[in-house]
Amino acid sequence: MARWEPNARERLVRAAVDLFTEQGYDATTVTQIAERAGGLTKTTFFRHFPDKREVLFAxxxxxxxxxxxxxxxxxxxxxxxxxxxxxxxxxxxxxxxxxxxxxxxxxxxxxxxxxxxxxxxxxxxxxxxxxxxxxxxxxxxxxxxxxxxxxxxxxxxxxxxxxxxxAAPTTPVAPADSxxxxxxxxxxxxxxxxxxxxxxxxxxxx
CATH class of the missing domain: 1.10.357.10 (Tetracycline Repressor, domain 2)
Structure with missing residues (x-):
């Protein structure tokens, strides 16, 4: 029986963006993305996206x-x-x-x-x-x-x-309410x- 994978699509998106940012787009594999997304599999990845590029355009x-x-x-x-x-x-x-x-x-x-x-x-x-x-x-x-x-x-x-x-503030940081x-x-x-x-x-x- 397949494991329940709540929010797998969103997890894959966030994992991909983080890995691309950390180690570069070309150096990141689908397997790495799936694993970073909470131990998912390549099969799960390809159920949601055709390739690693498309994960950024979900x-x-x-x-x-x-x-x-x-x-x-x-x-x-x-x-x-x-x-x-x-x-x-x-x-x-x-x-x-x-x-x-x-x-x-x-x-x-x-x-x-x-x-x-x-x-x-x-x-x-x-x-x-x-x-x-x-x-x-x-x-x-x-x-x-x-x-x-x-x-x-x-x-x-x-x-x-x-x-x-x-835009960066031009004045010192103010309290959140102001x-x-x-x-x-x-x-x-x-x-x-x-x-x-x-x-x-x-x-x-x-």
């Missing part, structure tokens, strides 16, 4: 579905960017605050590995396509949908970078700000 299908469902649920009179903002809210809300540290490690890994950067770009394209398709379902013209989708994903990528790497409000912003807060900044930049083009 949830892509769920993220695409969240975007699509949020676009469909947006008010009928919402502008394309308003609908995109609602979709980014839904996507951002799926990232718990305890994933901030994990996200920071992931960003560092991507910065040092061209293969992972290529895979991240592919995920970006998949999610942008999901947004564009959702907008087209709402009757938005093709080019407008594609542009709004690209802006949405650019905003989310920027928001994720800000969320995982908040911390800079910016330090407590959620991923959704950052996403809304980044999208607004892109909207303003597009308007300034004339």
């Amino acid at each position: 949830g892509q299908e769920i993220h695409a579905r969240l975007l699509t469902e949020a676009l469909a649920a947006a008010p009928p009179d919402a502008t394309p960017l308003t609908a995109v903002a609602a979709a980014l809210d839904a996507l951002a809300d799926s990232f718990d605050d305890d994933r901030r540290e994990l996200g920071a490690k992931l960003m560092a890994l991507l910065a040092d590995n061209a293969e992972l950067q290529e895979r991240a770009a592919f995920k970006h394209a998949i999610l942008a396509a999901a947004i564009a398709d959702g907008l087209r379902e709402r009757g938005v013209a093709d080019r407008t949908a594609a542009l709004a989708a690209d802006m949405g994903m650019l905003a989310f990528d920027e928001a994720f970078a800000r969320w995982t790497h908040p 911390a800079d409000p910016a330090d407590r912003r959620t991923l959704a807060d950052h996403a809304r700000q980044a999208l607004a900044e892109l909207r303003d930049a597009a308007t300034a083009l004339g």
Whole structure:
């Protein structure tokens, strides 16, 4: 009888990120990841992921579905960017605050590995396509949908970078109850700000 393996997928993700950070992506094996994840097996790993690269991009299908469902649920009179903002809210809300540290490690890994950067770009394209398709379902013209989708994903990528790497404080560390409000912003807060900044930049083009 197979052993009960609660939260095996999440454990594998965290184990992989930790090992990649400690000893490098290329030097880490699937067996090591499985063992670090609490004595799991290679079979368990491959039941969740096709290879060690994909463990860093877990949830892509769920993220695409969240975007699509949020676009469909947006008010009928919402502008394309308003609908995109609602979709980014839904996507951002799926990232718990305890994933901030994990996200920071992931960003560092991507910065040092061209293969992972290529895979991240592919995920970006998949999610942008999901947004564009959702907008087209709402009757938005093709080019407008594609542009709004690209802006949405650019905003989310920027928001994720800000969320995982908040700006260093310019004043001495204050007590937790008087911390800079910016330090407590959620991923959704950052996403809304980044999208607004892109909207303003597009308007300034004339």
